[in-house]
Every structure is written in structure tokens, then in C-alpha cells.
Amino acid sequence: MQFIKYLFASTLLLLLALTATHAQPSANDRPWRAQWIMANQNQNATSTWQCFRKDVKLTAKPAQATARIAADTKYWLWVNGTLVVFEGGLKRGPTPQDTYYDEVDLAPYLQAGDNTLAVLTWYFGKEGFSHKSSGSAGFLFECLTPELPILSDRRWKARVHPAYELAPSPLPNFRLAESHLRFDARQDLGTWQVPGAPTPGFGAAQELGRPPTAPWNRLVRRPMPFWKDSGLKEYVSTRRVPGPTADTLVCDLPANIHITPYLDVEAPGGVLVTLLTDNYLGGGTVNLRAEYVTRAGRQQYESYGWLNGHKVLYVVPKNVTVHGVKYRETGYDTDFAGSFTSSDPFLNKLWEKSRRTLYVTMRDTYMDCPDRERAQWWGDEVNESGEAFYALCPKSHALHKKGMYELIGWQRADSSLFSPIPAGNWSKELPGQMLSSVGYYGFWNYYLHTGDRQPMADLYEGVKKYLHLWPANADGTVAFRQGDWTWGDWGENIDRRVLFNTLYQLALKGARNMALLLDKSADADAYQKRMAEIKQAFNKQYWNGTAYRHPDYKGETDDRCQALAVVAGLADEDKYPALFKVLQQEEHASPYMEKYVLEALFLMRQETYALQRMQKRFGYMVNHPDYTTLFEGWGIGAEGYGGGTVNHAWSGGGLTILSQYLCGIAPLEPGYGTFQVMPQPGPVARASQTVASVKGTIKSTFVNQARKFTLDVEVPTGTTALVGIPDHGFSEIRLNKKVVWRQGKYLKRTSVPAAASAAQHHVAFEVPGGNWTFEASK
Known part of the structure; x- marks a missing residue:
């Protein structure tokens, strides 16, 4: 000792x-023939490991053998001695009651004649911020092949693995559903997974019932890939x-x-x-x-x-x-398919550290951090999923989709939402995070980047119910909802009543877009009317001539609120000079909310200062030589928030800003059928961005010189790009070496110029799929 x-x-x-x-759309309703099983000596103790084994004889090698497998909580599968699945299963659950299952094709590992299936399971057996415990260990296996059905039942051999034990104190913090692992090799079972190996202490498995049965209830097919290994x-x-x-x-x-x-x-x-x-x-x-x-x-x-x-x-x-x-x-099985590089080493490092932090916060769910909590806080997820669209390949989209279904699947009877979910020891609503999750940058941003309509149809009513919980004040602003934890951000000087109004406006914008998509015109009209009312009331009640402030708020002016007023469209352009002055003076936002400050600066065409502020605020963590990831707060430990982890992807919003605004790539219609390339270079001499969109690779590369601006664009086949040259006093623009614009006029042989409001600071052109080079000169 x-x-x-x-x-x-x-x-x-x-x-x-x-x-x-709501239930996942990937639920498989084919009746199950297999039984949930466990070892007879199992007492459902915390962190119990079980061994299961089945020897089968097949008349022929099957062409396909899709197994449906569920475990509470994780499993490792060997077929004929080969490790086929490393850490299968997902933490519970798609709803507070239900459970995920996996599908695995075992045909490549099976053979004619004798075959051995061996499975090791890990039952967490305790609650966490990312897991709802069922209260019972269990394993389920079903593989239906013409040669032979293989079903989990009492004919499987099973036992508790005696070498796995609970480690002594200090125990992991209460947020984690996982336990420390202690393995006493003196109690090891040897090569029990290998065909022909002895199986000491194994006995007939205990049958627990055929799905759907409590406590695992309805089974939902795993909606995301197995891990990259x-x-x-x-x-x-x-x-x-x-x-x-x-x-x-x-x-x-x-x-x-x-x-x-x-x-x-x-x-x-x-x-x-x-x-x-x-x-x-x-x-x-x-x-x-x-x-x-x-x-x-x-x-x-x-x-x-x-x-x-x-x-x-x-x-x-x-x-x-x-x-x-x-x-x-x-x-998580996704590729680092997006890329960014520029003439500024700091921006390059920020983008790369943001992506690394993003990836380390992806697994069963998006996480706030992979060490302290492993929890799907939705404020974090909004930032993370936005980064993934630019940094990763489309396989990453499934994690955002899974999270959306879980959020609504856990909606409470009173219509309120909470996160993190799935969770067994947390149930508090953070109103600001919930508004962000169902809003324009949460649910709608998924549709905008993927074109996947089904989640919008499945989840809309849950979003609508939640928004109805937010009544109006007599003056037309949004009534303050305290929720269970009135958290708006880490840090000081949070003008929460103003902040929640801006977030509610963005939530209404997302819901209006969903209603229009789903042909719910009455709902869309109601959302639009309410947005107009809020905008009028917001400016009447909160604008004091120099900034937005609630009359009862006594702190320093909140930079978050000014920024979100711009991002939400509540502030018109005549207020931009005053708001810009505030954002030059106030620095209260955490790295989570700083994303919106930077976005507001780009929207106000203050990209030069945005990049200066980005470097000033993120400089310490980006330049820190000991870490490849970004911090939860502006510093480490006591200088951080909530204990201050060194791997919080909510700090990676700068990645999105550099990709979407500096390089200018963003979808204009859902699924990138039409998208824009509208760079805002500021002082950056050159930058390049690659996006692995659902329509194919998009690439934008600009060179920004005093008297010349060059923009190379790669547009996927079958799509249309609205490409903009920054309106910096150029006299002539060439497209693939042909003059298409001169002295403020489009020439007749050019493609049809766009007149969209998004192009008001650019000279814009619509181009189809292909490679295009624009050269603008003074």
C-alpha cells in the first residue's frame, strides 16, 4: 500500500x-431471433468483463454473412482467431430507453467446416455524462446465413473474465462512465479466443430475452462507421x-x-x-x-x-x-480531406491545431473533451460540426446526424431539451446551448452542407415544440428562460438577456428554413413574423446609441452580444461602425463564443482587424510548443475555464472562419449544388482552401498583391459556383486569360453575372464545373 x-x-x-x-431512421424492424445472454455468474457489477464463445460448423463458406451485434456496453470480436471488431458498440442510447446495435459482414473470416466465434464484452455498469446505464450486462448476436443461422442463446459458452478488476482509488471523476482498467495476468484465461483452445470455467450462457426486451428495449442500427484502427x-x-x-x-x-x-x-x-x-x-x-x-x-x-x-x-x-x-x-473513421494553407504561419498553425482538436473530440459522439468528460455538450457540437464540414471528409457528417437524433430523442415531456446526452447522471437544460443546437448553425447547418432532408423532416416537430417554450415579453423581446443552468458562456460580463435574444433569433431562422423546406408555410410565416418583431423590439429596447445592452445589466459591454447581433441579422449596417468600435475595445468571450466575434468582424468587412484579434486572442494556445490541440479557456489550469482542458474543439471556430470567409467557400443551396467562393483576403498575401464537399472537391487559391489579385477555383462537375473578386478598385478581370469585365462592366461574352446581395462587395461570376483562373488588375 x-x-x-x-x-x-x-x-x-x-x-x-x-x-x-426521435427514433433514428436506421432502426431495423426485422424481428430478432437471437436472445440477449450473459454469463450465469455475472452480478452486473461495475466494469464487468465477460467472455462468450461459440463453435459452429458451416457446410460452405458463405458469400455474405451479416451479423447484427449488440453489447452492453462494448465488445471485441474474434472469428477463427482473427480480431475482426476492435471496440464495437456505442454508448447508450438513441433515446433514454433504447440501445444501438452493429452490423458486421463476417463472410471474409468464415470458412467451410469448423469456425470459432469469440467475444469479449465490457459492461460499464455506471452512469456518466455520455452514457445511460441499463443496469444489466448483456450480449446479443444474430447472423442468418443459408448455411447456418448463428444465434446467441444458452448454447453459447460464457463466463466472467477473472483477470479484469476495478482499480483502487483515486477513482475517475463522476462524469466518466468508464472505469480504470486493472488486469491481473495471474488470472488470465490465455488464448481462449483461438479455435481449439481450452475454455476453463465456461458454462452455458443465461438467456435474458429476445429483443425488444427490457432493459435494452428497441434496437437501433449503428448510424456511423466503426473506428479507424x-x-x-x-x-x-x-x-x-x-x-x-x-x-x-x-x-x-x-x-x-x-x-x-x-x-x-x-x-x-x-x-x-x-x-x-x-x-x-x-x-x-x-x-x-x-x-x-x-x-x-x-x-x-x-x-x-x-x-x-x-x-x-x-x-x-x-x-x-x-x-x-x-x-x-x-x-472516428474519417479522412483529413480538407486543407488550408496561407502565407501566414500563424493562420496555418491555428487551422491545423483546430483540426487536430476536432478529431480528438470525436468518437461515440462529439465531445467537449476526451479526458475529463467525453460528453456531447451541444454548444461544443455546433462549433465542432461546423469545422468538420471544412476539415474532414463526408464520413464525418454521420456523427452530427447521430447527435441531432439523440438530442430530440431525449426531449423531455415538457418539450425542453438538455445536453449532454446520452447521459445517466445529468439532466439540466442550458437554454443558450439548446437554442444554438436547434438553430441555424446547428440543425440547419447540417442540411446546408449535406443536402440530407430526412433529419429535417424527422426532427422538425421537436424543434418547434422547444421554440414554443420561449414566450415574448410585453415589449416584444424574448422572455428570459432561466432553464436548469443559466449558462451563456465561460468568463465574465455576460449580458444574458440580450445574448438569449440573439440566439433565439438564430434558432427561429433555422426553424423558418426547416418549415419552408417541409412546405409548412403557416409555420414559416409565423417564424418570419416573430423574427421581424424581435428585430424591432431588440433595437428599441437594447440599443443605447453605442452598443446593445439590457437596461438592467451593469457589467462591461458584452462583446458576444454585439457580435451575435450582427451574425443573427439583428443589427443593420448603419450600426456597424459603433459595433466595430466596441469589438476593438471589449474582449470577454471565451474561445467558444469568440467564433461569433470573428464572424461578425468578417461580416462587417473588418477582416484585417478580425485576423489581428484572432492572433492576439488565440496566440498563446496556438503557439504553445507542448500541445497539438487547443485549450478550453485562454490559458491552462487556473487560467482556463471549468478546470481548463487542453483539448476543447469549441476553440476551433477560427478554422471555420478562415475557410468560409478568408477563402470564401460556403454552400448557397443545400448540398453544394450551388456554392460561393467569395474570398475576403484582408492583408493575407495568399491562401488556399480545399473542401471535400458532398458534391466533390472544391478548391480556392488566391494570390493577393498590391495591383493584382489572382483566384484559382476548382468546381465539381454538376455544380455551379458563384465566384467573387474582391471589389478593390480593379479595372479589368480576365477569366482563363479572356477579358470578362472592364471598368465596372461585364463584357457580353462573359457568363451571366450574379446580382445576389452576397456579392455586393465582390465582382461576381457564375461558373459551372471545371477549373477557372481569375486575374484582376488595376
Whole structure:
């Protein structure tokens, strides 16, 4: 016990030193024939691991063998000794009652004759901010092939895995549904997954009922890909930090990533090796670690519970010989298909760190952070999903879609919404975040970038019900709803009543667009009328001649409110000079809300100052040499918010701003059938952006010189781009070396020029699919 105390004291000191530096549309209604099963000796204890095994004989190798698999909570599947699924299953649930299941084609792994299926399951058995516990472990397997149906039932062999134990205190913080993993190799079952291997202690499985049955109820097909899996890899570098009784191997990862640590050691029996990352204390709380108790001899072990960080630490007692350490990276299966580069190294680094932070906050859901909470806070998700459209490939869209269905699937009887969901130990509504989630930058932004109409149809009524909870004051503004936690942002000087009005206006804008899409004209008219009323009342009640302020608000002028008034269309252009002055003076927004400040500055055509402010406010975290990700607050630890993690993708809104405004790429109709390329270069000499849209690759590259502006655009086949040259006093524009505009006039041989309001600061042209070069000169 004394050694354990020393171990944690020394490890924590080392860590501190290091850190200083509705139902889903994919539901399958085909009746299930299989039974939920579990091992007979299982008592549904927290963090229970179970082994299941089935030997089957097939008359022929099947051409296709789609298995439907569900587990409470996670599973690993071997077929004939080959690991086929690494961490299957998703945290519960699509609704507070229901459960996800996976589909896997096993045909490539099956053979004519004898086959062995082996499954290891991990039952979390406790609540968290990202998981609703059912109260019972369980496993379900159904594979219907002409050769032989394979169904989970009492004929499967099962047992609780005796080597997995709960690790002692300090326990992980209450937000996490996962437990520390402790594996005592002296109790290991050996190669029980391999065909022909002995299965000591296995007995007939216990049947728990055929779906849909409580506590898992209706099963919903997994709406997103399985994890990308790197296989076991070598660390970038490893160094040994000596200690009195144990040394610590500090292993560098290529970036902040999700990993499962592996070791190859030789040791006497009963020696404790501890595995953790530099994020063990992320956000100022105890997060997750793993422990391994050796058996005598040489042995290998991989801890299956994923961790994240920049470094992995192995605390190894002196009497253990280390032959090797490795890691496996897993994560959401999407490609880094978007890209950005410019003449400004800071902007390049901000964009890359934003994408890295985005990716490390994606897994079962979008997360606020991968260490302290792993929770689907929807304020974070709005920023994250917006970044994903520019940074990642379309496979990423499924995570946003899943989150939308979950948000409405968890809607309460009184029509209120809350997040994070799914959750077992949280149920508080944050009104501002909920307005953001269902609004223009939440649900509607998904449709705008994907063209996927079905979620709008399925979820609209839930959005409508929530918006009806927000009545009007007698003066026409939005009545203040306190909710369960009246959170508007981290930080100081939050003028919440004004802030909620701006967010409600954006929510109405999204709902109006949904109603128009769904031919609900009466609803659309009502939303439009209410938006007009709010705009008039907002300016009458809150505009004091120099800024927007609630009459009862006593703090410093809130930069968030000024920015969102612009973004929501509540502030007309005649107020822009005064609002710009405020945004030059006030800096209260957290990195989450700073995205809207930067967007407002671009909308007001103040891109030069926007880029200056971006560098000033994000400079510390972007330039920090020890982290590849962005922080929750403007600093680390005490300088951060809510404990201050170093991997919060809500801070990545600058990525969206650089892609959408600096390089100017944005959809004009849902699904990018028509899109714009309207760069606002400011002082940037050159920049290039690639977007992997649902219609194909879009690329914009500009070179910005004193007397010349060049813009190269790649437009996917079958789409139309509205391309704009910044109206900076040019006298002539050439398109693919032919003059198409001169002295303020379009020449007859040019394509039809656009007259859209979005082009009022650009000379705009409509072009079809192809590669286009615009050259503007003075």
C-alpha cells in the first residue's frame, strides 16, 4: 500500500511537470431471433468483463454473412482467431430507453467446416455524462446465413473474465462512465479466443430475452462507421525517468490522439505496472488510467480502454524488464480531406491545431473533451460540426446526424431539451446551448452542407415544440428562460438577456428554413413574423446609441452580444461602425463564443482587424510548443475555464472562419449544388482552401498583391459556383486569360453575372464545373 501511495504521488508530480511544459431512421424492424445472454455468474457489477464463445460448423463458406451485434456496453470480436471488431458498440442510447446495435459482414473470416466465434464484452455498469446505464450486462448476436443461422442463446459458452478488476482509488471523476482498467495476468484465461483452445470455467450462457426486451428495449442500427484502427505502432520516442523503486517510461505520441497502450515485459508474478497519459489530470480532475499486474515470465498485454494525450507513461517497478512498448491509435473513421494553407504561419498553425482538436473530440459522439468528460455538450457540437464540414471528409457528417437524433430523442415531456446526452447522471437544460443546437448553425447547418432532408423532416416537430417554450415579453423581446443552468458562456460580463435574444433569433431562422423546406408555410410565416418583431423590439429596447445592452445589466459591454447581433441579422449596417468600435475595445468571450466575434468582424468587412484579434486572442494556445490541440479557456489550469482542458474543439471556430470567409467557400443551396467562393483576403498575401464537399472537391487559391489579385477555383462537375473578386478598385478581370469585365462592366461574352446581395462587395461570376483562373488588375 505504501508503494501505491508513492507511485501515485511520483506519477502525479511527473504529470504536473509535463503539463507545465426521435427514433433514428436506421432502426431495423426485422424481428430478432437471437436472445440477449450473459454469463450465469455475472452480478452486473461495475466494469464487468465477460467472455462468450461459440463453435459452429458451416457446410460452405458463405458469400455474405451479416451479423447484427449488440453489447452492453462494448465488445471485441474474434472469428477463427482473427480480431475482426476492435471496440464495437456505442454508448447508450438513441433515446433514454433504447440501445444501438452493429452490423458486421463476417463472410471474409468464415470458412467451410469448423469456425470459432469469440467475444469479449465490457459492461460499464455506471452512469456518466455520455452514457445511460441499463443496469444489466448483456450480449446479443444474430447472423442468418443459408448455411447456418448463428444465434446467441444458452448454447453459447460464457463466463466472467477473472483477470479484469476495478482499480483502487483515486477513482475517475463522476462524469466518466468508464472505469480504470486493472488486469491481473495471474488470472488470465490465455488464448481462449483461438479455435481449439481450452475454455476453463465456461458454462452455458443465461438467456435474458429476445429483443425488444427490457432493459435494452428497441434496437437501433449503428448510424456511423466503426473506428479507424492503426494497429500496434512504435512511439515517436521513449525516455526513462528513474525513480527510487520504479522508473517511468515517458513515450511521445505524434499528436494528441486516442490510444490503447501495449507492453511486452518480463517479470516475477504480482508486480504492478501503471499505464496512463499526460491527460490523467486533464481539466483538473482524475481521469482514466490502466493497471497491469504481472504473472511470472515474459508476457504481452494491451489495455482495451482508450486513453488520450500527447504522452503515454508506463510506471514500471525496478524488477520488471521491458522488452517493448507500443500503442494502437483508434478514432472516428474519417479522412483529413480538407486543407488550408496561407502565407501566414500563424493562420496555418491555428487551422491545423483546430483540426487536430476536432478529431480528438470525436468518437461515440462529439465531445467537449476526451479526458475529463467525453460528453456531447451541444454548444461544443455546433462549433465542432461546423469545422468538420471544412476539415474532414463526408464520413464525418454521420456523427452530427447521430447527435441531432439523440438530442430530440431525449426531449423531455415538457418539450425542453438538455445536453449532454446520452447521459445517466445529468439532466439540466442550458437554454443558450439548446437554442444554438436547434438553430441555424446547428440543425440547419447540417442540411446546408449535406443536402440530407430526412433529419429535417424527422426532427422538425421537436424543434418547434422547444421554440414554443420561449414566450415574448410585453415589449416584444424574448422572455428570459432561466432553464436548469443559466449558462451563456465561460468568463465574465455576460449580458444574458440580450445574448438569449440573439440566439433565439438564430434558432427561429433555422426553424423558418426547416418549415419552408417541409412546405409548412403557416409555420414559416409565423417564424418570419416573430423574427421581424424581435428585430424591432431588440433595437428599441437594447440599443443605447453605442452598443446593445439590457437596461438592467451593469457589467462591461458584452462583446458576444454585439457580435451575435450582427451574425443573427439583428443589427443593420448603419450600426456597424459603433459595433466595430466596441469589438476593438471589449474582449470577454471565451474561445467558444469568440467564433461569433470573428464572424461578425468578417461580416462587417473588418477582416484585417478580425485576423489581428484572432492572433492576439488565440496566440498563446496556438503557439504553445507542448500541445497539438487547443485549450478550453485562454490559458491552462487556473487560467482556463471549468478546470481548463487542453483539448476543447469549441476553440476551433477560427478554422471555420478562415475557410468560409478568408477563402470564401460556403454552400448557397443545400448540398453544394450551388456554392460561393467569395474570398475576403484582408492583408493575407495568399491562401488556399480545399473542401471535400458532398458534391466533390472544391478548391480556392488566391494570390493577393498590391495591383493584382489572382483566384484559382476548382468546381465539381454538376455544380455551379458563384465566384467573387474582391471589389478593390480593379479595372479589368480576365477569366482563363479572356477579358470578362472592364471598368465596372461585364463584357457580353462573359457568363451571366450574379446580382445576389452576397456579392455586393465582390465582382461576381457564375461558373459551372471545371477549373477557372481569375486575374484582376488595376
